[in-house]
Amino acid sequence: MIRTFLFDMGNVLAFFSHDKMCEQMGGLCGRSRAEIQKLLIESGIQWEYERGRLSPAEFHSWFEQTVGQSVDIQALQTAGSDIFELNSTIIPVLDALKTQGYRLVLLSNTCVSHFEFIWNEFEVLQRFDDYVTSYTAGAIKPDPAIFQCALEKIQCAPEEAFYTDDIVEYISQARLLGMQAEVFTDTETLISQLARREILV
Known part of the structure; x- marks a missing residue:
C-alpha cells in the first residue's frame, strides 16, 4: 500500500528552460547564451549552487567576478529564476x-x-x-x-x-x-x- x-x-x-536562464543572464552583461552556458552549466558552477555550496550572495559575487562587471543581485536572481x-x-x-x-x-x-x-x-x-x-x-x-x-x-x-x-x-x-x-x-x-x-x- x-x-x-x-x-x-x-x-x-x-x-523550465536552462537556455532561457542563460539567455536572460547573458542579457545583463552583454554575453551570449552560449557564453553563459559555458561559464555556468559546463563549468559545473550551477550544480555547486544546487548542492548548496554557494549562497545567493556568493553566487552573485562569482557571477560579477566571472563576467567582469557589476550586476544588480535582484536582477540576476530574476534572470536566473524566471524560467518556469x-x-x-x-x-x-x-x-x-x-x-x-x-x-x-x-x-x-x-x-x-x-x-x-x-x-x-x-x-x-x-x-x-x-x-x-x-x-x-x-x-x-x-x-x-x-x-x-x-x-x-x-x-x-x-x-x-x-x-x-x-x-x-x-x-x-x-x-x-x-x-x-x-x-x-x-x-x-x-x-x-x-x-x-x-x-x-
Whole structure:
C-alpha cells in the first residue's frame, strides 16, 4: 500500500528552460547564451549552487567576478529564476492525493533561488508536507545522500512510497532503494500509472 508520494519539481511540477536562464543572464552583461552556458552549466558552477555550496550572495559575487562587471543581485536572481511555467495539469492530481490522505514530499535538484521563485510565483509547493532539496541535502540526484534524506522524510517503508521524476537514472536509483517509481512523461501517463495501483485521481 502506498502512503507517500514523492514528486520531482523541474519538468514535473513546473517546466523550465536552462537556455532561457542563460539567455536572460547573458542579457545583463552583454554575453551570449552560449557564453553563459559555458561559464555556468559546463563549468559545473550551477550544480555547486544546487548542492548548496554557494549562497545567493556568493553566487552573485562569482557571477560579477566571472563576467567582469557589476550586476544588480535582484536582477540576476530574476534572470536566473524566471524560467518556469507551471504544469497546471498536475494540480488536480496533487489535490486528489491530499484529499485521500496521502503524504506529499518534494524531491528535487534545485537551488534556493529557484525554490523561492516557484514558491512565490505558483501555489504548488504549498501543497507538500515536506521537502528534500539538493541545496539543503548538500547532494544532487542521483547521489545516494539525497535519497537517504528522502527516506527519512517519507515516514513509511520504502516500498510504501511512490516517486515520479522525468530523469530515468533517478527513477532507477529510487527503485534500488525499494521505492515504487515511474518516469514522468506527462500527467495523463502518471494518472494511468496510479490507476494501475488502484489509486484514482
